[in-house]
Amino acid sequence: MTNRKRKPLRIALIGWGAINRRVAELLSGARDAGDIAIAAVGARSSARAHDIPASAVLVTAPAQLAGLDLDLVVEAAGRDAVGVWGEAALRSAPAFAIASASALTDASLLERLLATAEACGSQLIIPPGALAGIDAIAAASTLPLDEVVHSIVKPPAAWRGTPAEDIIVLDEVRAPTAFFTGSAHEAAVRFPQNANVAVISALAGIGLDRTRIELVADPGIAANCHRLSVRGAFGRLNIAIENRPLASNPKSSDMAALSLVRTIRNRISSLSQ
Numbered sequence: 001m002t003n004r005k006r007k008p009l010r011i012a013l014i015g016w017g018a019i020n021r022r023v024a025e026l027l028s029g030a031r032d033a034g035d036i037a038i039a040a041v042g043a044r045s046s047a048r049a050h051d052i053p054a055s056a057v058l059v060t061a062p063a064q065l066a067g068l069d070l071d072l073v074v075e076a077a078g079r080d081a082v083g084v085w086g087e088a089a090l091r092s093a094p095a096f097a098i099a100s101a102s103a104l105t106d107a108s109l110l111e112r113l114l115a116t117a118e119a120c121g122s123q124l125i126i127p128p129g130a131l132a133g134i135d136a137i138a139a140a141s142t143l144p145l146d147e148v149v150h151s152i153v154k155p156p157a158a159w160r161g162t163p164a165e166d167i168i169v170l171d172e173v174r175a176p177t178a179f180f181t182g183s184a185h186e187a188a189v190r191f192p193q194n195a196n197v198a199v200i201s202a203l204a205g206i207g208l209d210r211t212r213i214e215l216v217a218d219p220g221i222a223a224n225c226h227r228l229s230v231r232g233a234f235g236r237l238n239i240a241i242e243n244r245p246l247a248s249n250p251k252s253s254d255m256a257a258l259s260l261v262r263t264i265r266n267r268i269s270s271l272s273q
Contacts, residue, residue: 006035006268008034008035008036008037009035009036009037009071009072009264009267009268010037010039010068010069010070010071010072011036011037011038011039011070011071011072011073011074011264012038012039012040012041012042012059012065012068012070012072012073012074012089012092012093013038013040013041013042013056013074013076014041014042014073014074014075014076014077014081014085014089015042015043015075015076015077015078015081016041016043016048016049016052017076017077017078017249018246018248018249018252019076019099019246019249019252019256019257019260020041020074020076020077020257020260021248022246022248022254022257023074023076023257023260023261023264024038024053026257026258026261027261027264028053032265032268032269035268036264036265036268037055038052038053038055038056039055039056039057039068039069039070040056040057040058040059040064040065040068040070041053041056041057041058041059042058042059042060042062042065042077042081042085043058043059043060043077044060045060046058046060062084062085062087062088062089063088065085065088065089065091065092065093066088066091066092067092068092070092070093071093071094071095071267072093072094072095072096072097072264072267073085073089073092073093073095073096073097074097074099074260074263074264075089075096075097075098075099075100076099076100076256076257076260077100078100078192079100079102079103079192079196080103081100081103082098082100082103082104082109082113083103083106083109086098086109086112086113086116086124087112087113087116090113090116090117090120090122090124091116091120091122093122094121094122094123095122095123095124095125095267096113096117096122096123096124096125097125097126097127097260097263097264098124098125098126098127099127099129099196099256099260100192100196101126101129101188101196101197101199101200101203102188102189102192102195102196102198102199104126104199104203105185105188105189105199105208125263126199126200126203127200127259127260127262127263128200128259129196129197129200129253129255129256129259130197130224130226130241130243130252130253130255130256130259131197131200131201131226131228131239131241132226132239132241133228133237133239134200134201134204136237136239137201137204137205137228137230137237138204138205139234140205140230140232140234140235140237141204141205141206141232143232143233143234144232144233145205145206145230145231145232145233145234146231146232146233147206147212147229147230147231147232148201148202148205148206148210148211148212148228148229148230149211149212149214149228149229149230150184150197150198150201150202150211150212150213150214150226150227150228150229151213151214151215151216151225151226151227151228152194152195152197152198152213152214152215152216152224152225152226153176153216153217153218153221153224153225153226153227154194154216154217154218154221154224154225155217155218155219155221155222155224155250156170156171156173156217156218156219157170157250158194158224158245158250158251159194159215159217161193161251162191162193162194162251163190163191164179164180164191164215164217167179167180168217170217173217173218173219174219175218175219175220176216176217176218176220177216177217177218178214178215178216179215179216179217180213180214180215181212181213181214181215182212182213183208183209183210183211183212183213184198184199184201184202184207184208184209184211184212184213185202185208185209186213187213187215188208191215193251194215194251195213195215197226198211198213201228205230221242222245223242223243223244223245224242224243224244224245224253225240225241225242225243226239226240226241226243227239227240228240241255243255
């Protein structure tokens with residue numbers, strides 16, 4: 001029997017901030033590191049990416065992705081980057097995975113990306129990010145779902161630099177305080193840095209308008225927490241996950257980077273889970 005070793009998976013990372021730096025770090029230390037090549041890093045300028053991996057070329061415009069023989073493009077650069085890089089990524093590689101899922105609240109953008117993917121035979125991938133149980137919610141949605149409630153609970157410090165500061169005084173929060181309740185669409189528009197996960201849970205289940213999101217500041221916790229409650233024809237599902245904040249950016253979870261690593265490694269693994 002012939003042992004056919006596959007060629008290394010060639011990936012491009014769009015964005016060189018905290019999440020993709022962590023992705024690169026985790027990939028370099030993985031047992032299958034030799035099977036994955038970071039071929040390119042996309043950034044707006046060389047000043048933002050002066051320490052990219054030695055194997056990677058810097059690309060500062062979407063058109064530069066063409067001709068790089070890419071197998072996967074992975075975005076973690078913020079919601080605006082999805083629109084800037086998305087169509088070029090889907091034309092240049094068989095798959096485009098996005099971390100900034102809140103960009104998909106723009107229905108016209110989602111329509112364009114799906115049309116490009118269909119025309120090019122490529123795939124738009126939405127990893128589960130900091131969440132657990134997304135596969136179960138997606139499976140359950142085959143039958144009618146009645147309700148999806150997603151509570152995002154973080155320490156007050158994790159809400160700094162967001163519109164939460166216009167709603168509550170974070171330094172004075174002494175008990176768990178819900179400062180926003182609304183649809184996933186509204187949460188993702190108003191809190192794009194902290195509520196990308198709202199779009200992930202919504203698209204897996206009953207959509208952006210019917211999924212209810214609660215945002216909570218809790219001084220009694222150190223982790224970023226997600227609590228999902230789902231009810232429908234399948235039965236009931238309750239999921240809770242406590243994520244360690246990303247050391248270099250407490251607004252994000254380490255799990256967000258770990259999820260991207262899993263998405264990448266599933267493209268080459270003999271066993272995909």
